[in-house]
Amino acid sequence: MGLSRAELFAAIRRDKRLDPELSQRALAEKYGVHRRTVRQALLSAVPPPRKKPAPRATVLDPAKPWIDEMLREDANAPRKQKHTARRIHQRLAQEYDFDLVSYSTVCDYVLARRPQIEAEVLEGRRHLTGMVPQVHLPGEEAEVDFADVWVRLEMAADAMRQRSSYKDFLADLLEAECAEREERRKQRLVRDANFPRPKRLEDFDFAENPNVTPELVGTLSDPAWVKAGQPLCLIGDSGTGKSHLLIGIGTAMAEAGLKVRYTTTVNLVNELAEAADEKKLTRLIARYGRVDLLCLDEFGYLDLDKAGAKLLFQIFTEREERRAIAIASNAPFSEWKQTFTDARLCTAIVDRVTFNAHIVETGTQSYRFAQTQRKRRR
Structure with missing residues (x-):
């Protein structure tokens, strides 16, 4: 009928006033609308606002x-x-x-x-207008008068109490800004590493696992081996602290300013397979190749078919002697042939991850199982 929403509501209400016996169904059929619209018109002369459609997800999100x-x-x-x-x-x-x-x-x-x-x-923005008193003769020290500067109130208050010079005050501001930016950068690098849970090397219980020494962990917390592109292999049974060490070392490297990426072997193989199906494998391998340290967890937990093993081999080849890779596996090297169906491919992978590598054996005593046993005895 070409009526606007306001005109439609007014017409429905007018017909209802003229004929109180007119049903909602009849009004809906007359104007070609749903009965819910008729009920809304009878309740209020002002049409309700239209619902905004939910925003669609985009690739930029x-x-x-x-x-x-x-x-x-x-x-x-x-x-x-x-x-x-x-x-x-x-x-x-x-x-x-x-x-x-x-x-x-x-x-x-x-x-x-x-x-x-x-x-x-x-x-x-919340600020107060203030000033640092001039205690030096003009020209005695550097002066800044060409721009407005927003400062932290506590730093301005300290400068006033200490009667700091403009040069010292500006140096303190720059130092605080640089420290804050560095802290934000560390947090961003740790967040981008995609760790599943927070773990730090300082929290590792060396008393529970004598196979791992503080001296060894101190060596691995130095980013020199990552910058040299050397591999790291953490080998041990489940519950011996491999994932803790892997995430802790990755966190330390990220806080040192290096780009780190954490993933499990299965997730990485699945991601590579999906990229291959979408003709984006080269781009994905190059993206992983730009990461300074790739932390690969749960290596050897599940058997890989020949196609998955070949995809994973390309990651190792891309990073060989250029970018560091850290692996946590519950299987010794001699049992990796069970994970890779191709013995020749398995030999090539072992050769790449052990060349100039740091190999850490975390033992066989499960920390989680020991903790459970202690709780049961209490």
Whole structure:
């Protein structure tokens, strides 16, 4: 009938007033609408707002938090130091291994999101206007008068109490900013490593596993072996601390500024198989090749078919003597032939992961089983 929602509601209410015996079904048939619409019109003359459709997931969704973080960093940065859309697109590929979207997609999102981020930062900013008293003669020390600077209130208060010079105050500000940025970078690298749970080397109980010594762990916490591209093999039965050491070492490397990626063998093989089906295998292997340390857990738990073994072999070949890889396995090297159906391929993989490698045997006594036994005795 060409009526707007407001006109439709007014017509239904008018007909009902003229003929109170008119049923909702009859009104719905007359105007060609659902009875729910008729009930809404009889309850209120104002049509309810239309429901907004749920936003559809896009390929850019995983990268939106990273882009927002970069745009928030730009809030206080000079104009020439702000991120361009092209620089953001490059950082997504280089630092986050995210190269699934085109430059135009990133550009459109940045163009729409940057004003929103700037408005949020401006709204959430809380500051006081203050000054550090001038205690030196003009020209005696360096002065800054060409820009407005937002400072932390506690640092400004300390500077006023200590009667610090402008130079010392500015040095303290720069030191605090650098420390904060470094801490955020460490947190981002640890988060991007995709560890399943937090584990640190400081929490490892050496008394429960004498096979692992503090000196050995101290050596592995030094990133020198990762930078040299040397492998690490953690061999031992279940419950002996292999995953704890693997995640702890990976966390230490990430906090040292290296790019780390954690995954299980089964997940990696499945990811490679899906990429091969979608004709994206080369891109995925190159992405894993850019990671400084690949932590591969649960190696040898499940048997791999010939196709899966060949896909995994490409990862080892891509990283050989260039990028470090750390493996946690519950099977000794002599039993790896049961995991790989091709004996020749198994020999090649063992040869690559043991050349110049750090091999740590965690033993056979399960820490989890011992803890369970102690609880039962109590």
